[in-house]
Amino acid sequence: MGCRSTLILKALQGLATMPAMSKQHQTCLVCGERLEEPHVYGDRLYCETHLSQFSDDLAALWQTGLLILLSLAVLVGTIAIANAVAPNPSGPTRLLANALVIGLPSIGWLILITQRLDGEDGAAPSLVSALFVLGSLMAAAVVRPLTNEILALGGRLAATSPANRFVANVLILGMLHAFVLYGIVRYSVWRTTSFSLRVHGVLYASAAGLGYAATQVGLFALERGGLSMLSGGLTLLTRALPFATASLIVGYFLGINRFENQPFYYLPSGVALAGAVCGVLLYAGTELNNIRLNITTDGFSPWPGFVVNVLALTIAFGAVYGLLQRQNTITKARLRLRG
Template identity: 35%
Template sequence: MSESEARLHERKHFWRDELLLILSMVIFVVVVYALDNALQPVFTPATLLLAGVLLAIIPAGIWLVFFNLQDRAEPEPKGYVLAIFGLGALLAAAIGIPVAESLFRVSHWIHTSTVATILGGILVVGFTQEFLKYAAVRYSIYHTDEFDEPTDGVIYATAAGLGYATVLNIQFVVANGGVDLGAGVIRMAVVALAQATFSGITGYFLGRAKFESEPIWWMPLGITLAAVFNGLFNWLQGIVIRPTVTLSGASNNAWLGLVLATLVALLTTGLLLWLVRRNIKHLQTQA
């Protein structure tokens, strides 16, 4: 069996690993939510902020473990994965958030109408986030020997997405002076799932671009698809978690948002797995 065939055989465990670790993410949310309701801890402003920052980091750690397991056939150096994670976080803090909040001031208008939510979510938020996550990979690890198979595009792009998600979550915590642990952990898991998932789309296109002669429109198409899915997901998320008002009061639908994010992550990653495997088989026939 050739090296590439061994890699393909090893990736037959991909779906099992993904399912277990996405379930781990959900279990983590359930445990934190249950403990918060049972113990009802009292925090000082400082400890509430610290707890929120910690919760913002943990989902990224779970997903980084998942992608390390995914790449068991030729494990990616942890230093490179963490470096791309850090670069994604840096680009979010230095460019992504300032562009969205200071330049376009999206928080002032993006929820004023359905059209504004969808178009703003795609053209401003989506394209900004997905291009920066693409740039974190394309202008760093992409040109090295460590990027040596199509799946590496998904792995490194997801690491960048997780870095981006972590900064978004930390910004949310800091801006609010901390968060309610129960509701906060759900939001953070949703952001991490979404950013990792849509980065994976761009990563698939990066992997194809590295090892095949794709047309000039290939990468713009990949970034556009990721941005569109990003914007549409955020629009649907807003609809799903919108509070329901009944005679007994208003109910929060944050759990439905987590269900939506989990389903999107499972379906998208399953599709990417199939596409990557098909691409590897195609490369093997040409070898």
């Protein structure tokens, strides 16, 4: 833990004192080795090894991601069955059920991915875990106090119109969440030797995002003394998915920008896009659930928001996967052309 803390500190210090790259100090972007004849790609300098490696894929990432996405269906089925058996358990049972709903996809993914990372792909399982924890800590120690206590957004959002709620979700909450997810990766692992593949952006951002999401919704459930089985369980997932989606987008942009010099607005655009998507999905996750109120319908259903957010995550997952594959293919093609 001490080493990880040092890493973060150094990374943050490095931000302030980072020297400019110059021809006198030509080093590999990934490993930092001094280069006599550097390879240039996208205005970045690489050693030969890393030039050929950074566009490699990380199949484990997509496989575990897909597995988690598919496991959501199983989880929802289990929730539905549990709801039929005990729709509204009380006390510790509720919290335990909520913890399982939150923990199975997030910690499950973490265990799977750390098991699958073998070291040869450049990523460190320990860093993945560290980012998961960092995301979790940021959510608990910084973001929730900021949004709930200082900005008091919960009560104020409730008291305003849907349009204002949408704007606030996008401009305040979405941007904040996206920035925090971006910051966690950007100011820790982004400039280290362990960020050696484009897909590592998605890997590390996903780790941070899942830790962040699990803690956000975990505390949400804890503050309410545990949520009901079906509505509560689905809502926990619904509220967690926007963070996962935002982390995929942030990870993609960080991954691209890490290995190719991009215009200055590239990363801000990526973060803004992630923030907007996160905000829209947070809004949709709550507002779409407010259905018609009548004598026989109670004005709420946990399904619409959940379905929309699952679809959004799936689309984001597919898009990021597709775009990264495309980028990597192009890169490899260009490198082959160079000989």
